[in-house]
Amino acid sequence: MACARVPLDEQQVTERDALGKERSLPALHPDRKEERFFMPYVPLSEDPSPAEVEEFLERGRFILEDLEWLLTLPHDKFWCQVVFDTSLQKCLDSYVHHAPRGLDLAPVPLSPVAAESQRALHRAVFFAFLRMATHKESKESFITPAVFGEVLYENYLFDVPKMMDLCMLFGKGNAQLLHKMIENIFTQQPSYYRDLDDTVPTILEVFDTIEEKCGLHCDAAAAAQPMKLNARKQLTAISMTQQDFVDIVLYLCDTSSTLHAFLNVFPAACATFHSHSFLCRLTSFYESVVPDLEKALKKRNFDDKSLREDAWRRFSHSCRRMLETAHLLLHHTCLQPILEGVENMQTFAEELLQHFTSFLSEKRFLCDYDKLFPIAEDVSLLQQALPVIDETRTSYLLHGVHSAWDSMGRCKPQPTVSSSQLANHEIMCGASLSIGQDVREAEGGRESPKGAEAMLDAPRKGSNGATCPVSEAELESLLSCIRDLLPDLGEGFLIACLQEYGYDSEVVINNILEGQLAPGLDALDRGMPRPVKETLPGVLCSRSNVFDDDEFDVFRRDRVDMTRVWKGRRKGESVEELLNDKQHISEQRARYQAYQTVVDEVELQAEDMAGGAAGVSSSYGMGDQYDDEYDDTYDMNQVGANDLDGDSLLNRRPFTLPRVLQRANKADEAEDEEYQEEDQGLQRNMNRDQFIQDPALLRERVEAKRAAMQQRKGIRPERPSHVVGCPKGQGQTLDTFLDRRKKEANKGRGANHNRRNMADRKRNKGMIPS
Incomplete structure (x- = not known):
């Protein structure tokens, strides 16, 4: 039996051979492997027959039983089976290669029995890989870390492409488990970093292959020579066959999705990709391939409508994944160190701005990236972390982003979400298709992986x-x-x-x-025609004014009294009689006589006092009762009416200065009096023999007066400027940097007259050689 607290690679076990003799063997030995055949995985076709479904269920049941048996083995037996059983590795590799991804969903959903079989098999495969990536299961069951790394590497239990496929299959919802698993593999075996470094050029070759197939990539040596007449013409995305075009879209979708899943689960790999200038190559690839494929998708005629829809869906998904991959590379290699506050933050900030500046030449990529991850927010975050960033450079960058939107003929959406919700934006090149997974399940206290039959996100x-x-x-x-x-x-x-x-x-x-x-x-009819525009009612039918329905409304009345309508002077009427008619004056005389009745004081009657009623000074008369809603502010206070100025306010209203002006004048008079008193006091204190006062003393007094006045009015004194700073070579303070940047930004308001902005504009248009 295995010894406790001894690594598996150092343990020795005693077993009997076929002849019954005891022998001592290492715990990891080929003779300890159980003879068991693991069947390879075969996926279900898109339109399966009942016989194919039955075969899929039976094969899945056999694989599931074998994997469950494998997971129940003790630690030493499990590793003997994993290391020395080739059929097990073929079974696991076949599932990783052929298991359906999120975008490989069949048009017809699987039956409940087949779906349940696929989920159970998916879960068992994930747990098998998870146990294979764990070198210590308990205090008694563990392997020496160095030996564990050698076992994984020498027996090809894991490699970089397989880990990328695992992230693609199980990454949604299981990112933490996968991150620990892959991090443990890279930690115990650093040789995988060398393999990853060799993998990046292979991915770049994928980009070159796609561009070459689309007729967008041409060899420099071939371009220098003239094309022969009998040479075959280079195919393009529109002229190639339908099957070749679909294969390119599938190839692009699989590559972009797998790469994004791997970098999202294992961010430490971003540094390796960054060392190969992967971001620059990705942006140029996006700029050249995406518009060409999008144009071909719109112009090509597909034999099957479902094939066109599937190609468009995969193309849209690929565009989004490439943009998210670029964001991951920028975030983990440039922005994250700045947020963590490393020592050389200025270097990372410079590199981030350099990448953003390089995006300005890639108009399509810049617009799509800015729509999904606004660059203005990253620049704002950068300025908050490093206030000494050159504002001229950042303003030039943001101006270039707006120019890219204008040059593409698109309207930049207004930011309506915070920076934590940036990932919910859509991109121009299609719909935002993100791959979801089924709901997390629990089994035996272990975290269950997501199923391969993922569901698409809600629109x-x-x-x-x-x-x-x-x-x-x-x-x-x-x-x-x-x-x-x-x-x-x-x-x-x-x-x-x-x-x-x-x-x-x-x-x-x-x-x-x-x-x-x-x-x-x-629920609407998809063939519904365009609604017919309603005819607007006529102008005469919709007219509306103050003369509607009066006695002369000819639009609503058939008969009008024409005796009341005439032109010029009415017959039988003289001008003298019309002028002598003063009836309208008599009608208004009684109305204006009421304003002459003014009562200054009203004596209260005894019965009114007993009842608690009070008379009021108003034009309604003395017998009216008190009204609670009547404004009696000025009834008891005869404001200006009884002034002894020879002319009563009741007879002639004098000119009254507005109250606002009176307050201002009073304040000014008070201040003038104060100043006069101070001047008089100063003059009294002056030496009479002194012909001219000391100018420095005068300036000090004036400054003291100004400071006192500003303090009374609540005016804050201006902060002293630090634009001059310390002498050259002694370093500058943060206040000096901020004041200089403020002066640089606002100097166009004075004598420079916007000289800097106009110079930048001329330089951008090529009028000034740079």
């Missing part, structure tokens, strides 16, 4: 929402863009979808292809 509404209404021409352009891809849909249905998703055609196309429309849209 998102457009970023511009309902706050961006479009004109008639823009609506026709959006409808034309969608109908180029989906010609069988009616315009009425498409208009309803655009209204629901904020007139974002990419989101509408994606949700229609994925069948993820809102319930209200899903």
